[in-house]
Amino acid sequence: MPTTGNSEALAAAFADGPAYIPYLAVGDPDDDASLAYVEALDRGGADVIELGLPFSEPIAEGPTIQGAVVRALEGGMTPDRFFAFVEDLDVDAPLVCMTYYNLIYQYSSGDDGTASDGPRDFVERAAEVGLEGFVVPDLPAEEADPLREACDEFGLDLVFIVAPTTTGERLERIMSRVSGYVYVQARLGTTGAKSDVADSTTESLDRLREFDVPKAVGFGISTGEHAERIVAGGADGIIVGSALVDIVADGVEADLSTADVADRLESLSRELKAGAERGFASRMEPAESR
């Protein structure tokens, strides 16, 4: 029953204490700044980092991340530049690639530019540059076998998203294929920072309790207090995207220096990580005080 992950680094990220998992779109707004931003997340205590490879039709994203995707694509981000970027990164946290299936499917390692007819080339290249797994929002479990096979071949994990509407047989089907961690979508809709934390999170975590896979909650988390509450409610990790992308967007808007934006990303990261740790500690308390 327990789903064993392929990546030891991802397993280790959840081994002692809650995992803080930030997301940024790679190349937003340009490669150099983006490199500094991802490294700031690492300094801020990231346990895993989700790196977005921008796709032109990001149907699961709200306006904030759509904006990041547009900036990154305008900056010329491509799958090959993404892989080069990952090679250049100097971070401790294991890295997961978040992207849409067409980019994975089309990628060809050959230089003839022909379509590769499958995800294997992309996964092989991802393994070469040191990525540990994938999140692919438009790839449901039913269509995922070719990618899952390639991930198994190269030792990467395939993370699936579980929505508030995912129950019964679908939940079983997803949980039998997931590896690394499961991405628990806290609310319906698209990504985006919200001022509250949805009740549906608790219900989702309850439904997932029986599955022995780390549960990371995302969609709408923007403050240390959210992080604390979600981890106190039983999450093994928190995924934060839009709140961080907002900082990058503000930096572009206000023409801030890369260092300023990086500092702000690091500081919010510390807040979120500390919140997650407080939530984790509060979970221990009842047992200890007895």
Added chain:
Amino acid sequence: MSESEPTTTDAPGLSRRPGRRRGRDDGKFGRYGGQYVPEALMPAIEELTDAYERYVLENEDGFMDEFRERLADFGGRPTPLQRAERLSERYGREVYLKREDLLHGGAHKLNNALGQVLLAKYMGKERIVAETGAGQHGTATAMAAAHLDVPCEIYMGERDINRQRPNVFRMKLNGAEVNPVTAGRGTLKEAISETMRDWATTVENTHYVIGSVVGPHPFPVMVRDFQAVISEEAREQSIGKTGDLPTDVVACAGGGSNTMGAFTGFVDDEDVALHAIEAGGSTLEVDEEAGVAPNSASLFTGEEGVLHGARTKLLQDSDGQIMESHSVSSGLDYAGVGPELAYLVDEGRVTPVAVDDDAALEGFHRLSNTEGIIPALETAHAFGFLEEHADDLGERVVVNVSGRGDKDLDAAIEETDGRDIDGAPDMSMFTEGI
């Protein structure tokens, strides 16, 4: 489902085609189709698949009977199959027009919109969302929603809103809200993405009325089944009028809903040639650097990929980023195409042909001044094809007149000006002083 049962239908092969009306299937057409959508939408897709199988395929609660009745009373079906006298003379073969431009709303779009809004009611959904490109699907959905008394919101690219103001007004007259989409180039592709985002948030009480045979299963088969009435009628009408099937059926193709509607009833008639006419735009050359394909010829030039929930033929760059498409007609301006149509092209059953903006404009004027029918610019591509390829066609050609051109008059004035088109009016009185 057992595949080995002997078929009793009078159309052999009917039960063998993938995705054909044969009960439950996974929505795959060879390599194409599938359900590539965010997890939050999967339960809704499964619910819709179940409703499609029960109400559409099995006519539960008399759904299809009510649909047909409303199509007749509200929509005005059947539409005529009319012999085009001048075109028949011009091309030396019998040319028949399937007059979907005479359907209520002025285009074939109502067949699908009415079917889906009615289905949403049967499913107990309280709200309708839809995307629209040219505005034809948006207006059809708004009409159907008003007719069936369901609240309706339409997402439309900002650029298309500017190109199609009368259609925006029509939607509002029917009580729909029109939400502008500013992402990307602000056309159909972005409107579909935005409608999917709305649906992902509101899926519990909302049905997404997709406008073409695209998207995740069951949309491609469901929209095809609602549009199939076009070819079911045309087949019977052709036999009634000529005593025989047509030799050729011609339909323009964007996403492919009028195309599949015009072809479906003939697919198993192997002697009937099926021609899907795509928008060749200004050129079939693509600008990879800029990510722009100045055409919408995804069947003719596209590569296999995954977009908006389905694997199909797409206009994309070598990395897999979706290109901006172009056509003089916003209804054909889409980077993808229905998965079943892509499959039928690969199988050699459907022949894709690209017709450029110039030839489409000429077709627009030719039909207007020789037959007294002003076609939609989308439809005009089919008449551009006829002019270029009539000699390659058989004795009896049916052209699907997918829509009327009233919505395109501003665009036609702008596009005609500066082109030298046979039979076009003197444009000076329309373009000066505006």
